[in-house]
Amino acid sequence: MRSFKENGLTATSFSGQTMKIRHPFLIKTAGFTISLVVRSLIRTVRYRYIPEEKNYDPNQKNFQGRYIYAFWHENILIPAYHYGRPDIKVLISQHADGEMIAQACNHLGFGLVRGSSTRGGVEAVRNMLKLSQTGHLAITPDGPRGPRRTVQPGVAYLAAKTGLPIIPMGVAFGKAKRMNSWDKFAIPSPFSEVVLVTTKPIFIPDENGKMFLEEQTRLVQSEMDRATELAEQHLLGKLSKAA
DSSP, X not given: OEEEEETTEEEEEOOSSOOOOOOHHHHHHHHHHHHHHHHHHHTTSEEXXXXXXXXOOTTSTTOOOOOEEEEOGGGTHHHHHHSOOTTEEEEEOSSHHHHXXXXXXXXXXXXXXXXXXXXXXXXXXXXHHHHXXXXXEEEOTTTTTOOTTOOOTHHHHHHHHHOOOEEXXXXXXXXXXXXXXXXXXXXXXXXXXXXXXXXXXXXXXXXXXHHHHHHHHHHHHHHHHHXXXXXXXXXXXXXXXXX
């Protein structure tokens, strides 16, 4: 997969190589096929969700609040399968590559926001701000081309402007194939174990200034790293708490 940058946010797209499919019917068919593959594969995985404190799984009964779920781009298959629902909005490029993943996300149940760095950029950000009033947002904060696991300022900006807290999500794989891509995209092996951890929410005040945004971005970076480390420790059995 790859993603297109959106004012520091990211619009996700399946890739490893440049996509050549452009025919609308083929794009729709490919998107549907991708969603079937994701469902079939992740269904075999032994999955554990482990919250550090409060349970932030949006699928639980009587779940309240609105959040920005942040996860590394390499881990997107796990939240795509478990959190594919229309009240979680994902930014998708308006390019043809983006149309394919849009179709896949639609079949997985996600709500969509369309836009890219060259098409519909301002409108996409505007839409995300509006949609945040009624639902959740999902963001891959390490940018369209990396560096891998390096938070870009867009997620802090979005949290400040929407008032929604960021929920860092860390994922650890017992066994996975890593793609030869900038993010070392992870495809979990069938019947392997996967652990997802959420840490405490990050609240970012709506303040201006480059230095403030950089400071908050470093905070998000620290919590994303910690969430990943916690997931890895749980996977190795060094911690025992489970949801």
